Amino acid sequence: MDILPILSTLRRHKLTSWLLILEIALTCAIVCNAVFLIGQRLQRMDMPSGVAEHELLQIQVADVMPPSNPYTRLAEDLAVLRQVPGVLSVASSNQVPFGSSSSNGNIMLDPTQRERTLNAGTYFGENLAQTLGTRLVSGRDLQPDDFVDVDTAMKALGTGDSKGLPHVTLITRTLAERLWPGQNPLGRIIYLAPEVGLRVVGVLDSLARANAYDAAKAQYTMVVPLRMGANKDQSYLIRTRPEDRASVMAAALAALKKADPQRVVTTQRSFDEVRRKFFQDDRAMAGMLVGVIAALLIVTALGIVGLASFWVAQRRRTIGVRRALGATRRNILNYFQTENFLLATIGIALGMVLAYGINLFLMLHYELPRLPAVYFPVGAIVLWLIGQVAVLGPALRAAAVPPVVATRSV
Amino acid sequence: MFGYYFDLAWRSLRCNPVLTALMVLAIGLGIGASMTMITVLHVMSGDPLPGRSAQLFYPQLDPRGMEDYGQGEDPPGQMAWIDAMNLLHARKGVHQAAMSGGQVTVRPVQGGKRAFYSDARFTTADFFAMFDVPFAQGGGWSAEDDDKQARVIVIAKTLADKLYGERQAVGKILRLGQNDFRIVGVIKPWSPIPHFYDLTSGGYQDGEQVFMPLSTALALHQGIGGSLECWGYMSFDHLDRKTAPCSWLQFWVQLDTPAQQQAYREFLVSYSQQQKMLGRFVRPPNTRLHNLMGWLDYNKVVPGSVQLQTLLALGFLLVCLVNTVALLLVKFLRRGGEMGVRRAMGASMRSIFAQLLAEATLVGLCGGVVGVLLALFGLWVVRQQPAQYAGLAHLDAPMLYATFALALCTTVLAAMFPAWRACRLPPARALKIQ
Numbered sequence: 054m055d056i057l058p059i060l061s062t063l064r065r066h067k068l069t070s071w072l073l074i075l076e077i078a079l080t081c082a083i084v085c086n087a088v089f090l091i092g093q094r095l096q097r098m099d100m101p102s103g104v105a106e107h108e109l110l111q112i113q114v115a116d117v118m119p120p121s122n123p124y125t126r127l128a129e130d131l132a133v134l135r136q137v138p139g140v141l142s143v144a145s146s147n148q149v150p151f152g153s154s155s156s157n158g159n160i161m162l163d164p165t166q167r168e169r170t171l172n173a174g175t176y177f178g179e180n181l182a183q184t185l186g187t188r189l190v191s192g193r194d195l196q197p198d199d200f201v202d203v204d205t206a207m208k209a210l211g212t213g214d215s216k217g218l219p220h221v222t223l224i225t226r227t228l229a230e231r232l233w234p235g236q237n238p239l240g241r242i243i244y245l246a247p248e249v250g251l252r253v254v255g256v257l258d259s260l261a262r263a264n265a266y267d268a269a270k271a272q273y274t275m276v277v278p279l280r281m282g283a284n285k286d287q288s289y290l291i292r293t294r295p296e297d298r299a300s301v302m303a304a305a306l307a308a309l310k311k312a313d314p315q316r317v318v319t320t321q322r323s324f325d326e327v328r329r330k331f332f333q334d335d336r337a338m339a340g341m342l343v344g345v346i347a348a349l350l351i352v353t354a355l356g357i358v359g360l361a362s363f364w365v366a367q368r369r370r371t372i373g374v375r376r377a378l379g380a381t382r383r384n385i386l387n388y389f390q391t392e393n394f395l396l397a398t399i400g401i402a403l404g405m406v407l408a409y410g411i412n413l414f415l416m417l418h419y420e421l422p423r424l425p426a427v428y429f430p431v432g433a434i435v436l437w438l439i440g441q442v443a444v445l446g447p448a449l450r451a452a453a454v455p456p457v458v459a460t461r462s463v
Numbered sequence: 464m465f466g467y468y469f470d471l472a473w474r475s476l477r478c479n480p481v482l483t484a485l486m487v488l489a490i491g492l493g494i495g496a497s498m499t500m501i502t503v504l505h506v507m508s509g510d511p512l513p514g515r516s517a518q519l520f521y522p523q524l525d526p527r528g529m530e531d532y533g534q535g536e537d538p539p540g541q542m543a544w545i546d547a548m549n550l551l552h553a554r555k556g557v558h559q560a561a562m563s564g565g566q567v568t569v570r571p572v573q574g575g576k577r578a579f580y581s582d583a584r585f586t587t588a589d590f591f592a593m594f595d596v597p598f599a600q601g602g603g604w605s606a607e608d609d610d611k612q613a614r615v616i617v618i619a620k621t622l623a624d625k626l627y628g629e630r631q632a633v634g635k636i637l638r639l640g641q642n643d644f645r646i647v648g649v650i651k652p653w654s655p656i657p658h659f660y661d662l663t664s665g666g667y668q669d670g671e672q673v674f675m676p677l678s679t680a681l682a683l684h685q686g687i688g689g690s691l692e693c694w695g696y697m698s699f700d701h702l703d704r705k706t707a708p709c710s711w712l713q714f715w716v717q718l719d720t721p722a723q724q725q726a727y728r729e730f731l732v733s734y735s736q737q738q739k740m741l742g743r744f745v746r747p748p749n750t751r752l753h754n755l756m757g758w759l760d761y762n763k764v765v766p767g768s769v770q771l772q773t774l775l776a777l778g779f780l781l782v783c784l785v786n787t788v789a790l791l792l793v794k795f796l797r798r799g800g801e802m803g804v805r806r807a808m809g810a811s812m813r814s815i816f817a818q819l820l821a822e823a824t825l826v827g828l829c830g831g832v833v834g835v836l837l838a839l840f841g842l843w844v845v846r847q848q849p850a851q852y853a854g855l856a857h858l859d860a861p862m863l864y865a866t867f868a869l870a871l872c873t874t875v876l877a878a879m880f881p882a883w884r885a886c887r888l889p890p891a892r893a894l895k896i897q
Contacts, residue, residue, distance in 0.1 A: 072789035337848040356786040363793040
């Protein structure tokens with residue numbers, strides 16, 4: 054196909070051609086960035102929690118009257134839950150991965166250090182690793198005699214008596230790798246305060262923190278052997294088989310209510326719901342972006358259809374003359390297709406530059422990473438396809454113009 | 464004259480229904496998408512207390528230690544108990560109040576209703592006068608009640624209706640947790656958007672149902688919620704909020720005149736110096752005094768994702784605009800012959816221009832109608848989303864007019880260039896081509 058005649062025709066429709074190119078460029082730029090944003094959101098929604106997600110239930114209860122001894126109360130509640138048929142394991146925890154409330158501590162590697170090394174999510178609770186289903190990759194799990202009551206720990210912190218403080222901790226592999234790259238973390242000490250040193254006794258494969266907003270720091274978590282006692286911020290975690298979740302939840306709530314009819318259940322959900330809630334904004338945003346991309350591509354396609362129809366109508370005579378001089382229908386069809394391809398290519402080239410610019414702006418204002426180069430060819434292919442599909446109708450109409458049109462004066 | 468132009472425009476648009484529909488649809492889509500997002504942004508960044516917000520200020524102090532110290536760092540977003548009480552008792556503003564959010568267990572006595580949790584605000588006496596809270600019955604409590612930890616509460620109308628129905632709630636005794644409180648006031652539905660006075664639990668939550676003196680809440684160990692930022696050593700759970708090196712209170716002050724505001728700024732600095740002399744503060748004075756809208760801005764109350772969506776919608780509008788310009792251009796240029804005839808018959812360039820703009824206005828109006836319908840649909844979709852602000856997304860009257868105005872303006876603007884090009888076509892040439 055000869056391109057030169059097409060170019061010379063386009064030169065006579067400079068304005069409309071440039072408007073179409075501009076529209077394709079803008080669409081290309083917006084679509085590249087929007088698809089990139091969708092990718093970002095989807096990637097975030099895939100963030101691993103490190104726990105057996107489809108087997109976990111979370112219950113929070115609040116007492117109208119605070120129990121006289123929160124520790125025995127907690128132990129009783131856990132015992133009650135363990136009796137529920139279908140329950141595989143129970144634990145209490147101050148937070149759950151992707152949960153709504155979080156507990157975090159500042160970690161230091163040296164007690165005299167003035168600035169923290171990093172901030173990590175701190176899980177407190179018994180039997181946690183086992184119930185959550187997070188795998189221990191080295192070392193040992195926390196033992197019952199590692200645990201300390203939180204009141205005792207607070208008192209010990211006040212008096213400076215290190216006996217009442219916890220001494221060991223479990224950390225995640227990511228945290229270990231961040232703190233001591235390439236070294237064995239077992240036996241090393243982490244400080245939460247100058248007098249609170251915790252020896253690493255075990256390394257967990259993966260465990261996300263509650264406020265996992267930053268994917269890079271989502272796995273900075275540790276489990277500290279502190280007994281928190283029953284209170285409204287503690288969660289009871291139940292591990293069960295996926296198919297038993299509904300019945301176990303109902304039975305567990307009934308059992309807890311039976312133990313104390315006065316209490317109010319404030320949270321009852323499966324871990325699937327926890328994840329869904331945490332990432333709901335991401336899902337909504339991704340959905341909206343898909344909608345906008347679709348609408349944008351439709352508008353652009355309609356624009357192409359409109360302009361191409363106009364050109365076809367305007368060049369009816371020329372087409373007739375060409376047909377009369379021996380051009381086949383296919384030649385005419387190819388002509389309009391090539392014309393559209395040319396315009397789209399210029400538009401896409403401009404669009405790439407624009408997409409890069411928009412990405413730079415977004416990086417500056419919304420903490421987004423750089424647009425990977427792979428999005429450029431994807432955007433180009435999408436727009437080429439849209440252009441070809443949109444121009445097909447008008448081009449077929451052009452190809453249908455009979456040669457006899459050439460002989461008519463108007 | 465214009466009637467004739469509109470008649471001509473109508474005929475011309477009907478001549479080419481497909482192209483017309485394309486233009487209307489393109490404008491409608493662009494307007495609909497951008498107005499949906501602009502409405503959400505408008506609702507979210509509105510003034511929560513119109514008329515009063517300019518006089519409300521949020522002071523910040525920096526009582527932290529020297530660890531992690533950095534020059535020019537922002538002070539904590541909340542206040543420690545001691546500072547809040549000192550500022551409260553200094554009474555340097557017209558009104559001032561310290562506050563924190565929390566939850567209480569409401570235990571209805573009659574009817575055997577089950578106990579339930581309600582969001583509560585623990586605050587001091589000036590809260591109601593400062594924020595112009597409208598009362599249905601009774602009123603707030605006094606500063607004296609704050610001092611003697613009186614067991615009084617103010618409740619919201621919805622809670623009063625739920626508990627007492629038609630009967631007078633003021634004077635009734637309500638049991639919260641283990642203690643009895645006397646209801647002294649019932650407020651009318653009041654829920655400023657954003658929830659400006661406490662942003663720690665999100666900017667768009669509902670208003671509280673129970674208001675209780677802060678001192679009483681602390682004395683009776685009510686469940687105080689919200690965020691707690693501590694400095695110095697690690698702290699576990701059960702700490703004494705009055706002495707802990709932690710900031711957890713919001714503090715607001717009403718300052719009516721610029722002189723008062725300046726005086727208050729100076730007071731904050733001198734207070735910091737005095738506290739440093741006493742050894743409680745160690746950092747050099749580091750204070751801020753944001754006004755209400757400034758405070759919302761500083762806290763980036765409008766989520767980045769909403770801003771991003773608005774940008775996206777505007778980009779979309781731009782594409783639709785370019786599309787309209789192109790379509791109008793081909794439409795107008797195509798009618799060169801008709802224009803040539805009109806020019807040859809004596810129509811001025813100006814009247815041709817006016818005629819073409821009238822045609823564009825008609826397209827804009829139709830696009831506006833489609834746009835409003837699409838915006839209504841878009842807002843309905845937003846309302847189905849689970850985000851905290853979703854329920855607020857409604858098209859109010861000003862936004863409805865704005866939608867039409869935007870549709871008209873953009874279309875007429877888009878038509879300017881094509882109309883100018885079309886009316887400059889030399890009539891002789893146009894006629895010759897015919």
